[in-house]
Amino acid sequence: MKAIIPAAGLGTRLRPLTFTRPKPVLRVAGQPIIRHAIHTLVQAGIRDIGIIVSEVTRAEIQHAVRELTDLNITLIDQTRQLGLGHAVLTARDWVGQDDFCVYLGDNLFEKGAAPFVEAFRQTRPDALIALVEVADPTAFGVAELDGTRIVRLVEKPKTPPSNMAVAGLYCFTPRIFEMLDGMPPSARGEYEITDGIQRLIESGADVQGQQVEGWWKDTGRPADLLEANRLLLERLESQVEGEVVDSQLTGRVVVPASSRVIRSKIQGPVVLGENVLIEDAYIGAFTSIGRDSVVRRAEIEHSVVDAEAVIENVDTRLQDCLIGVRAQVRGGRRVPRTHKLTLSDASVIELV
Template structure:
């Protein structure tokens, strides 16, 4: 069984972070989102993965995934972003006659992909769809069930037939290609995978739904990235190898051998990347800090700080922040307060 990860778009809802990088390479809990997806697929026994890219995402995706072990990756080009159904159709030659899983690379599942892959392989319906109950299903594809069989699937309905939203994981036999090939675009001009699945249903094929066990996270907005970082850091185990001088480390904290912590306090769960320097600082729970970043004379918690960033002399606590690659946050000694920042790669913010 193969897997397909669509990663051709930038992700406009995550601007300004995605002005310079595509969404799947943004980091949570120390790794790009797409790397978490690849690990999830590998754990489900899938070792051949196609990643659908565009000219603007190819280089970043290739860089983010080049050292992932245990998975054979093929990049598949999609010149125009015309919907998920179109992305799947672009991979038809690579998939061939194999069954395959479509895993949206910006989604995270507590239980991973394995329960869905195993169920699909046991029963082998024409399609198996991951479903999750949501309070407002109008922003999702929505399924109506008869037992475990899906009888209707509609995309972003104004009047939903149920509260069961399609999560970001689908398993298919190659039958889906015959539906997608002749399918017209939707009203918004895209080839919807939900329309393709509905086509299978209308032809009398078996399409089943399987509920997500545990949490599910779609990292489509900045707040979702922070929440995904928090959920993944809940799994962290303490591993302090780096230099720790006149500092206090409490809870589950990862300090790699090349990192330094000087005259600081860290309260886990926290992940520090390679060559990170923490000096005269406080790092609070649910914070991940990328390779080569310096935090000096500052307080940071519940945040994602990417690689080679610099946060210095900020008396205000930084909380719920997303700080991009090589971004800088500087400040002076002012009345203490809390700031929440989302700043893109290479930015400079001075708090005076």
């Protein structure tokens, strides 16, 4: 069985973070989002993974997966971004006659892909779709069910047939390509995977729904990234190998051998990347600090700091922050009560 991860889009809902980088390479819990997706597919026994990329995203995606070994990763070019159905059809030649899974790389599942892949392998319907119960189904593709069988699938309906929304994981036989091939675009000009699945249903195919167990997170917005970071850090196991001088580490903390913590306090769960310096600082729970970053004479908690960032001389504790690659936060004289920041890569903020 193979897997497809669509990663050709621009992630406009996460701007300004995605002005310079595609969404799948943004980090949560110390790793690019796409690596979490790949990890869960490998845990499900899938090692042939095709990543759909565009001219804009190819280089960053290739860089994010360069160190992964013991699996076969193929980058598949999508020259135009015309919807998820089009992205899947782009991978038709690569998939061949194999069964395959489509995993939206910005989605995270507490129990991963394995429950869905295993159920699909056991019963082998024409399609198996991950479903999650939501409060407002109008923002999702929604399934109408007869037991576990999906009898109708509607994209963002004004009057939802149920509250069971399509989550970001699908398992298919190659029959889905016959439905996508020649399918007309939707009203918004895209080729919707839900329309392809509906055609599959109308052809008499067996399309099954399986409810997500545990939490599910779509990391499409800044607040979702912070929540995903929190959920993943809940699983963290302590590993302190780096230099710790006159400091207090409480809870689950990861300090790589190349990182240093000097005269500081860290309240876990917290993960530090390689070659990080924490000096005269406080790092609060549910925070991840990217490689080559510096936090000096500052306090930060419940935040995601990417690589090569600098935070120093900030008198007010930073909370709920997303700080991009090479971004800088430097303090001054004025001390507002709180700061909440979403900074794109290479930005510089002077707090004076």
